[in-house]
Amino acid sequence: MPTSIPAAGTLxxxxxxxxxxxxxxHRPRYDDWSWAKGKLDPDEEWAPAAARETHEETGLVVRLGVPLPEARYTVLARDGSPAEKVVRYWAAEVTGGDGRLVNEIDDVAWLDPRTAHDRLDYARDRDQLRALVRHHQAGTLTTWPLALVRHAHAVPRGAWKGDDDRLRPLDDSGRARARTLAPVLEAFGVRRLVSSPSERCTATLAPYAAATGRRLRRHDELSEEGYAADPTGAVLRLQKILDRGRPVAVCSHGPVLPALVDVLVGLTGDAAGPHRGRLVEAGADRLxxxxxxxxxxxxxxxxARVVAVERHLP
Known part of the structure; x- marks a missing residue:
């Protein structure tokens, strides 16, 4: 079985x-035209790697949008053995950067799709371009992210000595996951943070809030206790978020999230294909x-229409 080399990039x-x-x-080492991409760093997740590599190669700061088809092809590993390179891609909007080239690239060209199609050196790179053009034609290229987050692993109820379960904290693995989740949210340009007031939820979003200076908004209807008292409250909160239409992360609990997922399933329509199935699966799993x-x-x-869905698992 060939070694797998994970990489990520953007259009x-x-x-x-x-x-x-x-x-x-354009990479002078290979004299080829392709998409900005690169290998994942150790313990790095795919989405942050895509944003990082794009910035390193183009000088552009981007916000990831809809996922595009991945590419798989055989390369030679450092020891000379064959390896399968797996590259995940996203469409991306530029949000900043000075465009200064700093890493392995000597030119960046903004081209219309037809010219880009003809200039690409690898046929496999045209799959991502075609998907991006289809999204543009369908009006689904401009999107905003709504990230539903289940709180990270907490101290078990049986081991918690406090009287108020809402104060039960994350354990060591939960705190580690909260830290690795922060760059994922940053890659998608999340700017609004909404959470259950329970400690295990707010602590899951706290590293990202601290890194970005974002306010963490707490709503009792997203807590287990609030949901048990009135199941409609969480759905109404989600509807307000959809009305606002701004990049957001919503952190809640296993018993609450399926109701929110059901709302989003209703916004997929028949065109969402496998993305609808991914939502249904996530709802059944409670995330x-x-x-x-x-x-x-x-x-x-x-x-509001949900046009693509991704599961970023710990």
């Missing part, structure tokens, strides 16, 4: 007076502890 895009354009990179279920939403309020 930065913009719409100018000339229409849709995508950013390609894993520390999981971020990232839903890419086009539109807001009554026009």
């Amino acid at each position: 930065p895009w913009r719409v100018s007076e000339h229409g849709l354009q995508v950013a390609m990179v 894993a502890k520390g999981e971020a279920l990232v839903c890419h939403v086009a539109g807001a309020g009554a026009d």
Whole structure:
């Protein structure tokens, strides 16, 4: 079995007076044109790696959008043996950066899709371009992320000596997951943090809140106790979030999350295909502890549609 080499990258895009354009990179070492991408660092997750590699290769800060088809191909590992390189891609909007080239790249070109198609040196790279163009034509390229997060692993109820379960803290593995979750949320450009007031939920989002200076908003209807008292409250809170239409992470509990997932399933429509199935599966699982279920939403309020879904598991 060949070794697997994980890598991640993006297709930065913009719409100018000339229409849709995508950013390609030229690597002088190989004299080829392709997408910004690179291997994951040790213990790094895919989404943060895609954003990091894009910045390192193009000087552009990006926010990840809808996922695009992955690429798989054989390369030679450092020891000379064959290895399968697996590259995950996302469409990405530029949010900052000076465009200064600092790592292995000597040129970045913004091109229309037809010109980009012809300039690409590898046929496998055209799969991502075609998917991006289809999203643009369908009106689903511009999206905002709604990340449903189940709190990370907490001290077991039986081992907790406190009287108020809402104060039960994360354990060591839960705190570690909270730290690794922060760059995932950053890669998707999450800017609003909403949580159950229970300590295990707020602590799951706390590292990201501290790193970005974002306010953590607490709502009792997202707690286990609030949901048990009135199951409609959590759904109404989610509807307010959909009406607002801003990049957000919502942290809650296993018993609460299926009701929220059901709402989002209703926003997928028939066109969502496997993404709808991924949502249904996540709802049935109640999400894993520390999981971020990232839903890419086009539109807001009554026009909101879930067009893609990703499960970021611990």
